[in-house]
Amino acid sequence: MIPTTTTGDAAAQETRGERLRYLVVLSRPRFWLYLAGPVAVGAVYGASTLSDLAAPVLLVLFAYFLIPANVFLYGINDVYDAEIDAENPKKDDGGREARWGGQRFVIYAVAICGALAIPVALLLPTAAWLWIALFVLLGAEYSAPPARFKTTPLLDSLSNGLYVVPAMAAYTTVAGTQPPTIAVAGAWCWAMAMHTFSAIPDIEPDRRAGIRTTATLLGERATYAYCTLVWSLAAVAFGLLDPRLGAVFAVYPVLVAGIGLSSVSVDRAYWWYPAINTIVGAVLTMGKLWEIAPPV
Secondary structure: OOOOOOOOHHHHHHHHHHHHHHHHHHHHHHHHHHHHHHHHHHHHHOOOOOOHHHHHHHHHHHHHHHOHHHHHHHHHHHHHHHHOOOOOHHHHHHOOOOOOOOOOHHHHHHHHHHOOOHHHOOOOOOOHHHHHHHHHHHHHOOOHHHHHHOOOOOHHHHHHHOOOHHHHHHHHHOOOOOOOOOHHHHHHHHHHHHHHHHOHHHHHHHHHHOOOOOHHHHOOOHHHHHHHHHHHHHHHHHHOOOOHHHHHOOHHHHHHHHHHOOOOOOHHHHHHHHHHHHHHHHHHHHHHHHHHHHOO
């Protein structure tokens, strides 16, 4: 016999469903691959053979950085930015981003997702623990006191190297050694510029809220120049490793300079980047796979 659902049960199920939907929106699905994608790229560049990529731990690492890590990162951001977000138009943009309303379950979800980093790290080589710890530290302190890096110009940009930390953890897990220093520097520069570009639409809301960031300090036009410079440094760094990598990353300074000099609204261009970054990540990954296992 199929059990019937009481009104109370239906209400509870609806509440659970609403909470789950809220957490999905909070985690920014459009940006899930900003953390999970680097896992794939780092694993491929750490591999010598295709069999190196068959380790189940890589799936665990990818899964963690796909959703739990995003709930952790953006949940902390939304909780500590509740007052600022009241003035942020992105929070009203068709449900693309959530505005925290004091729900306690969000705090529990963030704590659980942060704690999940511990069992994930224990599955990895000890050399990779540094990168997991660095992600948790930067992910929390970017938005939370006492550091709250996001409110200090330049430190807000620098701390966003956290987005490439998953690639370093994956590389170290597969290769058994730390990634080349110049690759870390290039990837870090890429993340710094990506963060600062994404802060351009927030310049006016942040100024009204009294928040100081690299973008509010520089202003829109100078922020475009900053992003062009830092993305150029990323392209140069990767070009020193392999000219082909440099050519791929050269897309970023060229594109941002074009946006800055054109009439394209940054609010519109901001939403292009999940697709652009996915395409670039796919090119990097497929190019390396081609090198590891050339087609016959």
